[in-house]
Amino acid sequence: MKEEILRIENVIRKVNGITYLDNINFNVFKGEIMGLIPLDNHGKSQLIELILQNVPLHFGRVYFDDQLVNYYEHSSMSKNRVSLLEQDTNLIEDLKVTDNIGVLNQTFHDFIIHNRRLRQETAALLKQLGIVIEIEEYVSELSILEKAIIELIRAALNGAQLIILNELSNFLSIDELSYFQRLLVHYTKQGLSFLYIANHHEEAFKICQRVALFEKGRIIKVISAKDFSTAVLEPYMLTFAHPPTVSEQNNHVGILKCQQLSTANLETLNFSVKKGECLTILDMDNRGIQDLAEIISGYAKPRSGKLIVDGRAIPFTQKRNFLPDGVAYIPENPVQKSLFFNLSYLENLTFLLDRKLDRRIIGKKVLNSIKEEYRNLVGVEIEAPDLWGLEMQSLYNLVYFRLLLYSPEVVFIMQPFSQADMYLRGRIIQLINMFKEKELAVVILAVSISDTLTVTDRLLILEDGKLAPQGGRINFANSD
């Protein structure tokens, strides 16, 4: 007989008059990894909040460990024994592993911290789990995987009965994810339950016992493991069009060449990209592409090597924007990182244009001409006095369209599909294909292969900072 750890029953949750959860119904059993695939992100954060804390509901009931903890008449605002594990760590980065595990948990009630005992206990715990992490290391020095592991261990020690895993593949590489999933299975055997939120069914199907599809604040389907198949999902999913392949006439060989580039985590990286081509660099251990991203965004210099764009070597000076050299960079989650919400749409669109035009003041005539040109692409949004209230797709349009103004030769995109729902992913694919049609060379830096395959022409695999031998290089342009 299965025991339910979480049961959400007919819950309607409205915030400021907007219905985020609309008659939602689902449950998680003890020791189960329950998948949740959000087809759109509407209501996802409200659902997570509802599971973590007993916040007011418009209607419905929430049961935790078979106890009614929240219902339409009375919401106590108490917290449930649930932990959230996501990209932004909840660990204290300036403390050591032992302190994060042993001291910063609710079971620690001592007045004096016995460092020696803590170290022994932590070491024994990690040994028991077969994990090799330096316990005296500061958390800030750990890799993303190590941080995730420590957070998981801490949550389990804290007595969490359910752990929400929010889009792990956005920050863990394929190898890291598979290691982490083995740890999840270990904890399920101890009765811990997981709500595994993933954007891709391939990822969820591998590890989950059941998967729920979430759209418009409702659960629209619950699928059991034995029914897992792409065919079952077909009526619910968008199928993304295949990318245009590199045209035959495109003979501009290697608009971007990376020669012998070395950093702390990269070893003599060599690759080249043609105009109108999309190359994906898949990093199996999520370190090399971080270094590459720091170089492209001007925050770090390589130890050695060159980046040559259209025959010109780029000088590596720190804190420098490479846009004038024809290299643009779109960071992960660009909306939060590269847009200014209090500025108008046009101001955001023409941001940094002064550098491109090499003028301090940009004339009204130029601005009007840009406005009219982009009005055809984005419509009335071009008149928006600020970015608040714009849809996520419009904000992504702005990030990508803005680059066209600077007419770069090469665009590096870090994890373009990170935290994007199915509809947004479809739009990002269109935008990347637009870059390709405009003859831009696109380099995608990714830790997860999903979706990038729909736009990429070539795939390079980085393992331990080195490109994998020929077997890891797949050409998609000439294959079906």
Add this chain to the structure above:
Amino acid sequence: MHRKKGFYLMDRIFLVFLLMVILLMTLFFCFVPFALKQGTYLLVFLFAFLLATVFYVTYRWIYIPYQESNKTLRLFADGYIFKGVFDLRIHFNHELFLAMQKFREIIDTKELIEGSKKHAEYLALQNQINPHFLYNTLEGIRSEALIEGVEIIANMTEALETFFRYTISDMDKLATLEEEIVNVETYCTIQRFRFGEKIEFKIESPEDHDPEIFHAKIPKLTLQPIVENAVFHGIEPKMGKGLVTLKVLATPSRLLITVSDNGVGMAEEHVHRLNDQLRGASLTYIKKDKETGGIALLNVNNRIKLLFGDEYGMYLYSKAGAGTDVEISLPLIL
């Protein structure tokens, strides 16, 4: 009729009012003259603190429970809840509490359940057919068919007779899950005479399930109307073979039954509207035209909610072209 534990809202209002009167009188007759005479404002600050406490108590003890009770009454008026209105956390006063308890007793009587039972008894009772007359006639047809060697008619009549015997008799009783499943299988046998092998019926339960769950009690005729719905609205309009799957799962407190079909499914708006109706117990649909559809589902859902409470009932997952899943949540009664 027992008295509810704790204070009623009117008691609370009276107590807080009394406290405020005492405080105000103390202020005017003691604190202010004393404080002014002594030239100290310490007691005035103390009084202000007490007053703030009274306001806080008023907010937490009266205002919030008042809002919560109002919200529950509003949800009842809007059709979200049915029995939940009787379980207010804080009742307005004792008389209203007693009236609510009486009202619950009336609701719990058979009259309202009868309303939904009518649909289940539709075939026989609406036409005023005497059940025994029906069984005897069917038995007669079966005997004649066997004598003439037409086995298919004999089998068909036997299935029909078994189905009617179960459907018409002892409507008020709870049946075991096993009996319900047998009835669904009989129904599918009858339907196969019409649809041939187009309909397949399958039962699934977890590998580690307790066989006792098939002896769990559920309201009679819970499953067959849902399977009938799946056959007529899901599988019949579909090209090719149809599969109806019954999944059974038990937790220590609940019995979860899912009836799935791989039929044509439903449009999103229809699913949303039906789920809104299934959320509460309402009898308004009985007056509506039959064409609106989903009456069988609403009927079963109402019976479950009336018998066991608002927290049990049904939920629908469906999409055009992707089949339909009806999830039934019931208390586990062994």
